[in-house]
Amino acid sequence: MPVPMALGPFMFESLSFGFNGLKRDLDVQWASNQVLGSLDLLQWMGGSGDAVTIEGVIFPEEFGGLGTMEGLRAMSIGGAVLPLVSLAGNVYGLHVVTSVGEDQSYHDRYGMPRMNVFRIGLRRFAGGSFSPVSIAGALFGG
Template sequence: MIMMILGATVFSVNGNTYDKLTKSTNFSWASQTVIGRQPVYQYLGHGENTINIEGKIYPGQYGSRLELMILEQSAGLGIPMPFFCSSGLSLGAWCITSFKEVDTCFMDTGDPRSIDFTIGLVQYASLADYLTEVAGNLLKSSVDNLGI
């Protein structure tokens, strides 16, 4: 069963799996100092969305080191990747900002029996997306003002 797809990497219950997915959403506020009072704040808008994925694979049993290597190499290309959840719903484009791998429990060959990994992601928002949103808001405002 597929858990998610990031770029060309499939995370599934029977293969490359993750144990923990943490999503954070930030919101931007600017503070203004007021003499003799607490600062006042102004909402500036939506900040960045981030996701941290933590997992473990057991090469030869569950998951593949090759898949992790492909994911790490893909991150180095500097191209946002499509991100899909298990239902097939697109979560947009995401950029890998960090990749950590910890090998443990080594075999006689020196290969790890267990690999823990952590992947840091940030949601990609392009200038084109922003301009499209602004143009749509301006059009809606103009139509509302004209009473159409």
Template sequence: MTVLMRIGDHQFTIDDLNYQKFATEYEARWKEHFTAGGGHVDHFLGPAPQSVTLSGILFPESHGGLNEAEALGAETTKGQPLAMYSLAGKSFGNVKVLSLRLSHEVIGVDARVMKASYDLKVSRYGQGADRNPLMGGGGFLALAANRIRTLF
């Protein structure tokens, strides 16, 4: 069995849970500030975390994969970061699963799923190393808050 990608304990293989599309999304964060007179000023806040979407088609009756996709869906709701590795064993570090959309497209006899598709969206898991001190990562405001607590 050839493993294409691994996320946590879940393997994407040629035989069962596979993917046909690997899409990368680049996104920027902007804030619009509306001004008097109906105008506005745009402020670039920086890039949003890059995300990747893996999309695939499953044929559970002939090749399997549906149980693995459902297990990955259950993993999504736990909110735990997962390690991501490529076919060559290259580590992409820890990722967070943002969403899994699983569609049953063809239903056969006895309500068995004959064809299913999925879209799995992941993003790099940030561990707080680059936290903004003004947003709770320490720095001047945290020191001032600690000082105020000691005074009262």
């Protein structure tokens, strides 16, 4: 089964733990310095944040995936830093999970949701080293 994207050991697959969208917001800061008789000069102050939101749907009754959500929650509570990569070759860098949201609906008689819409909020991690070796280690538990 193709894995279009991976967040550390969590593989987004087409059925069990799939995603329908990725949103990315990059914030950079520019300081404005007033100059007499001219336009304000702008000075680049650097980036202040790179946030990613991954949205998807899980159908637990047919394909599973709720255990993956619990694993993702556990790693986020533990402060794990995870690489985000796509099958297309995009390496988004190291990220931390800042939020995990779910909208569970269509519950069966045991209380198990038949549909679970999820949102995972990520923020780019600026510290530490980042290399293909570190990505492989995080993906494959090395």
